[in-house]
Amino acid sequence: MEWLPSSSPVQLPDPNHPAPEPSRLLAAYRAMVVGRRFDAQATTLTKQGRLAVYPSSRGQEACQVGAALSIGAQDWLFPTYRDSVALVTRGIDPVEVLTLLRGDWHCGYDVPSTRTAPQCTPLATQTLHAVGLAHGEARKGRDTVALALIGDGATSEGDFHEALNFAAVFRAPVVFLVQNNGYAISVPLAKQSVAPSLAHKGIGYGVRSEQVDGNDAAAVLSVLDTAVAHARSGGGPFLIEAHTYRMEAHTNADDAGRYRSPDEVEQWRQRDPIDRLERQLRESGHLDDTAVEQIAAEAEEFAVQVRSRMQAEPSTDPADLFRHVYAEPTPQLTEQLAQLRAEQEAL
Structure with missing residues (x-):
């Protein structure tokens, strides 16, 4: 049955999934190295009080980078709060990515121009947004695919199931990428679902599905390529479950030692996605010590720039309270803004 994922x-x-071109794998490696250094820098910024909170995605770089590299500039990405590395890989200003976690704005980047939805904190709500946009774009005859990133915990939410059903019925060009990192905060997968895999959840809705080793960057790219091509060609939605692992705690406010053992973490450390891709590229002759050192230097410079810019105090304007509430301000908001300006001028 073509809808069933691999066993x-x-x-x-x-044999069913062609390997990506070496140039794409090199681009993925570079993005993964830069992304991990960015992730580590963001974690440090929380300790310095520059960020209120940061959910690390260390260990999930193959999924994050693969998602960003699998879609085109015309496509839309619907991320979660843990997908900052995907946004950086998509080319969004890293400081704008961190604005939400800094508490300055609900979303620090321009959504329409980046074709990237705001990072979503409520579980699975962005899946409905992704399906709605994909369906609307298809009705307009546009060549657009929506890619929704979610975690394993989100597959237990009603919104996820509603999104799958709507997408299947209307054959919306949307791809759902479930990053199964083993835990919904502290709840292990075994207490979330007894399905053979999370990928099997698509079968009941008539959604083609697949599962992939989420720490094998080449496999992630290959399966995502298949899914995006399927959606773009009119085949309808596609559900992917990527088996990966969150190496750090849920956020800097979490103590992961309360619900998982050091041995478990170490087992997954041996399957590190960056190390695995580096070995593959070295063995195929597409990466050497010089290139590795150069990419590491690029990543360090990237982190230096992020750190420097984040150390600067943000410029605030009380009038921001009234911006972006409505496309056209209501008379009440216009009146309130005028009152604010008058008070500022009187100071």
Whole structure:
């Protein structure tokens, strides 16, 4: 049955999934190294009080980068709060990415121009937004695919199931990428679902599904390429479950040692996605010590620039309270803004 996922997570080489071109794998490696250094810098910024909170995605770089590299500039990305590395890989200003977590704005980047929805904190609500946009774009005859990123915990939410059903009925060009990192905060997968895999959840809705080793960057890219092509060609939605692991705590406010063992973390450390891709590229002759050192230097410079810009105090304007509430301000908001300006001028 074509809708059924593989019996085990896809790893390359695989006869049904062609390997990406070496140039794409090199681009993925570079983005993963830069992304991990950015992630580490953001974690440090929380300790310095520059960020209120930061949910690390260390260990999930293959999924994050693969998602950003699998879609085109005309496509839309619907991220969660943990997908900052995907946004950076998509080319969004890293400081604007961190604005939400700094508490300055609900979303620090321009959504329409970046074709990237605000990072979503409520679980699975962005899946409905992704389906609605994809369906609307299809009705307008536009070549647009929506890619929704979610975690394993989000598959237990009603919104996720409603999104799958609507997408299947209307054949919306949307891809759902479930980053199954083992835990919904502290709740392990075994207490969330007894399905053979989370990918199997698509079958009941008539959604083509697949599962992949989320720490095998080449496999993630290959499966995502298949899913995006399927959606773009009119085949309807596609559900992917990527088996990966969150190496750090849920956020800097979490103590992961209360619900998982050091041995478990160490086992997953041996499957580090960056190390695995580096070995593959070295073995194929597409990466050497010089290139590794150069990319590491690029990542460090990227972190230096982020740190420097984040150390600067943000410029605030009380009038921001009235911006972006409505496309056209209501008379009441206009009146309130005028009152604010008058009080400022009187100071």
